[in-house]
Amino acid sequence: MIKWRGIRWSIHPLFVIVMLASALTGYFAELLTLFIIVLVHELGHVIVARGFGWRIREVKLLPFGGVAEVEDAGGISAREDALVAIAGPLQNVWMGLLAWSLGALGIWDEDWGHYVAGANAMIALFNLLPIYPLDGGKLLQALLSYMFNYYRMLLITARISIALSIGMMTCAFLPLLMEGGGIQFNLLIVGTFLLMTNWTYHRHIPFLFYRFLTHRERMHDPEPELGRKVKPLIVNGKQSILSVAKLFSRDSYHLVYVIVPSASGLQVIPEGTIVEGCLSGRDPHRAVSELFG
Template identity: 30%
Template sequence: MQIGRIFGVKIVFNWLFFFFLFFYALMGRLAESVTLFTVVLLHDFFHLLVARGYGLRVKEVELFPFGGMAHIDDLLEYDPMVESRVALAGPLFNIFMVGAAIIVYTNSHILAQELLLFFIRCNLLIASFNLLPLLPLDGGRVLRANLSKRFGYRKATEQAVLISKIMAVIFFTVGILGFYYGAVNYSLLLIAPFIYYAAHREQNQAAYVFVRYLNRKHRELDREGILKAGYIVALEDTPLKEIIKQFTHKNYQMVLVISPGYKIKGTVTEGQIIDAVFKRGSHLPIKNLL
């Protein structure tokens, strides 16, 4: 459900968010649920700002109970460093908010102290939870970014998803055991299905990232009737991540590969490079594609 736009970016509620809000409202904690919603929105707003700072086009932000997912209309995944920084922006902002709230709490007696303490706990919860190395959480994105340097985006996603699903099953099992022994922890019972569902969806979406990228190029060609081709000259030992940095939205790039002696070794297309990055990693020298 779309609730509005920020800087032209659609803000969308996932159905799980409504479930959590309704659950806490039934428990008589409506003010806390609204505070949680505000913290999550600020968390994702900072993701959005950092993504925009890198020149990325954000299509929409989908809000989950413990964070959100920015749907970026660019190949964020080909640059692990950028993906890591965008992912870490949210938790770092929550930590900043904790510091600011503590200053307000210790120097003001006007604001509702109890609600302010809950605001601090919310930020700590959102920051620490999102730093867990599980997809689709921010920590999981950092994990995938680091794995993709070695294995490529697709295999890195599969490994991160496997870890996430195993941990979701463990969380749910611990929650059930706690319920059986009288130490009820509703959070684990609610979080586990969320992680499993979201990780599975992330796995399905990852399979189509490369296809979506090329389809967007095709749509631009169909819409404009023309798409400029650009040539890039690269030494044969240049890693793919450096070449991709030169790609632009409006051009379809052709890369002329040359030897150290400036002899032409061959030509590699943009599509071949993007496909190789997702399958084999961004540190692969371009000569391996010839």
């Protein structure tokens, strides 16, 4: 592990396994090339993220990219998340085109230029699969953020990622159906890693949601900023405070209109009151109407 510009950089054990396998089979040049491609891919993410002011604690390099540990992750906008996610594959685009051009011009061996270009294309396309924590999974999250509330976005992302991870593992066994085919162990290992990652991600959704609420509490102002997108929510006073919080969207400020049968008309409360009700240490499953008492 090394620390550079305030970020810890480490190699994931899965990458270590790939390195050892490559060294034992004599593919050292290919291994070094893969490492450089992955490093530049991840630097693309880091540079754009730092440009948005993100605080990145650690980056773990994987054979197909990396996983970044970001502070205040619950407060990142969908737009920034999408731009940072796409920055990695874009590095593979220019690296692939450069390698292909160097090979075509005779500066590099043509076969080697095609190999490096193909490796970049493979890493870029693989990363664009809609599986968390791949770049495509983060793009999926950003898209779902415009369609669903934050809690549902987490659930849908986890379920799609688990399903596709199982599909990837299944594809690893398809060659067995063909004459002379064998199990694709690389695909099986990566699919297993993604399945385990997303199974853990699914189990941690309550924690991730409360992290989102904690950020909303820190960023809450008594009055919403002028020009800020406001999304009204109409709820029943008998609903639990937590169930109302689960309706909050990622990039919107909410005014909550509460229908209380014993009162005339609607009672209006800002989202900060709901967030405080969830994080105050009292039962978040109590009725919203109790906030008026």
